[in-house]
Amino acid sequence: MSTSSTPVVTRFAPSPTGELHVGGARTALFSWAYAKHHGGQFLLRFEDTDQKRSSKQAEQNILRDLQWLGLTADNQVPDANAIPRQSERLELYHAALAKLAAAGHTYEDNGAIRFKMGQDVSFTDAVYGDVTVPGADLEDFVIQKADGFPTFHLAVVVDDAAMNVTHVIRGQEHLANTPKHAALYDALGETRPVWCHTPSIMNPDGSKMSKRDKAKIARKAAQSADLTSADNVTPDDFSAFMAKDNDTLATAQAIAAQLNLALPEINVADFKSSGYTPAVLLNYLALLGWNPGDNVERFDLDFLSQHFDFDRIGKSNSKFDRDKLAAFSQDTILKLPAADWATQLETHFKNVPAFAPFIDKLGSHFFVFAAAYQERSKTLNDPATLGRFFVEAPTAYNAKAVKKNLAKNEGEGLKNLSALRDQLAATSDWTADKLHALIDAAWEPLGGKNMGAVAQPLRVALTGAAVSPEMGPTLALLGQQETLARIDACLKHHENAANS
């Protein structure tokens, strides 16, 4: 890119009608990265000309998610109130409209105002190249609605011109609108920006990834389960939802909760609550449709601001692969300094009400817990699901694990467990290292082939299954009293089972 005299200005202009979804986040990321790469400005604007669907709450949520991602707009500091809102700039559109009308570009139609097309329009897109649309394919379109509000088309053009936006980066679905916008720029006597349309992000099944996906999935599940109502949803709302009259998220979530169904992550907030960090999400999103070209895959915002440009954006749609996202996340967690991981995990656990028992129970031992799960976690949520037994004694024992580790060879595992119990009861030094040494010294005298001879029965007793972190830290976290209680419960449970 040549260093032009006009500074680069990009913008992200969501309509505050719902949560920020990953497609929007990627558009924001590209816009941010392009501006940073060229030493320009990245601006934010709310497109709230749809009065019915826009809300202040949605604005707040979008801001919250953008902040979480670290994509700060230059016009939101120091005060987020400075972010332009289209509903508050009506004079601007009316002035533009008057100008267009005076030049004979418009006419009234049922209370709305239309803009006259008819000429062929050509423009160059930074990704898709030269585009020419014959005038015959271009219809006169509404630029002001009967309610006096501008349509999206007029508002974007007027605002982008007023904000000196030089590069418009947006989803590919706007490509077909661009001739209209180009014509509007020309009629207004404004300089056209560079347009950069990005390919779409798709679901694994090839359908477009959209915020409505949750509603679709919930509706489908409700149908096949013959659900006729949902908790906390009025009958009217429920039937309206099922009749596809709306895609209300709350209804979808109520249905999902009732059917114990996991809704797909679509919004930035979903990935946040699933335990992904912003850096990982951003990295993965950037790679969907863009790449630095040299087999480099792992990078951060700094790298993007140094290397991002339009020429390496692809033209074809890409499917969102959660496995790869998870792999990125796992890799990132693995490479974190232990203290950083522990801090991040603790912060996350403190923010999730359902994880409060871990904070309460683990207390000052949280660091040990974090360390035990650093190698085993793909997300910040994983330690909670994987390590549930730390806060809740097992209520059942996995049949396979029991057979293999306790029952086999006439209850060899149970005998070993019993023997180990006495040693654990006798020790007065309940620390991870000492406990590991104790177990390591125990298996051979008992005739075991390796440490598993005692470690596995112990795992079953403590967790109900055969999987846990190393025994040393696990025992240390559980504490002597709890450990002995669980062993006793296990021994008793299986004695009874044997006697009956």
Place this chain on the structure above:
RNA sequence: GGCCCCUUCGUCUAGUCUGGUCUAGGACACUAGGUUUUCAUCCUAGUAACACGGGUUCAAAUCCCGUAGGGGUCACCA
């Protein structure tokens, strides 16, 4: 349906503009083996793609034409 766009391993992609160095590279996933008290980590190896059909050329993943498939758009939504 009209118009527009897209098409390399299952997935994300490098390579296409400037045809030969591509017996097509990387990553995720998957498979096998190794390390490990379980799981995970880690190490090694492997399977796997130029949508199809015609051209042009000494030579095509790369250029041209056609076909098929996918996506977008056709609102007083954005």
